[in-house]
Amino acid sequence: MQLPKEHTVLRIVPAASDVNAAGDIFGGWLMSQADIAGSIVAARHTKGRVVTVAVNDFHFISPVFIGDVVSIYGEVEKIGTTSIVIAITVYSERKLQKNIEAIYVAIGHFTYVHLDKSGKPLAI
Ligand SMILES: CC(C)(COP(=O)(O)OP(=O)(O)OC[C@H]1O[C@@H](n2cnc3c(N)ncnc32)[C@H](O)[C@@H]1OP(=O)(O)O)[C@@H](O)C(=O)NCCC(=O)NCCS
Known part of the structure; x- marks a missing residue:
């Protein structure tokens, strides 16, 4: 399998402290990286401050x-009044024999809320 053509939001290597x-790598480590990636996509779209309100599924x-x-x-899946849902897909590249293979490892949806300076929901 090849990595998707679109730009990666985040590319990271797990450290020894993440196992x-x-x-085995902790699921929480992967979820936190996915949350960071989703927040980058949401903040880019809203051009403002966002906060995670829900992990819809992972x-x-x-x-x-x-x-x-x-x-x-990550890509924008749905835009509400103040909230935005980001669909996340995660791949791992691994050396298998002589080749580097991309493996589909996780999928999830995170909801972020656009906030004003005082931390109140703000229309997107
Ligand atoms: C995010 C926060 C400001 C929202 O406040 P609130 O009083 O619930 O605001 P609202 O009820 O107006 O909801 C705001 C939006 O979030 C959505 N929302 C709220 N709870 C939700 C949930 N559990 N799942 C999905 N969407 C949710 C609402 O539907 C609404 O969307 P819309 O405006 O597009 O219709 C508040 O809940 C908060 O500060 N939470 C903590 C966030 C945080 O610290 N995250 C990091 C954890 S370490």
């Missing part, structure tokens, strides 16, 4: 391992 005792499809390069993509 549990069995050597599905872990394949595990991420140490040594993977994680690429996160």
Whole structure:
């Protein structure tokens, strides 16, 4: 599998501190990276301050391992009055034998609220 053609919002490599005792990457680490990526897309769109109000859903499809390069993509799915839903897809690139393969690892939806300077919801 190849990575999607559109621009990655975030590309990161998990560190040793992101794994549990069995050597697997914590799901919470991946969710927090996805939240950061979603907030970048939401802030770009609203051109202002945003805050996460909900993780609508998040599905872990394949595990991420140490040594993977994680690429996160995000796009605007829905715009409300003050809220915006960002669809997130996550891929991991991994060396398998001689080739680097992209693996589809997670999908989710995050809702952000556009805020004014005092922290109150502001129309987008
Ligand atoms: C975000 C926050 C300002 C919204 O305040 P609020 O009083 O709930 O505001 P509203 O009821 O007017 O809702 C604002 C928008 O968020 C949406 N919303 C609120 N709760 C939601 C939820 N659980 N899921 C999806 N959307 C939600 C509303 O539908 C509304 O969208 P719309 O304007 O497009 O119709 C407030 O809940 C807050 O500060 N939460 C903490 C956020 C935070 O700290 N996040 C980081 C956690 S570490």
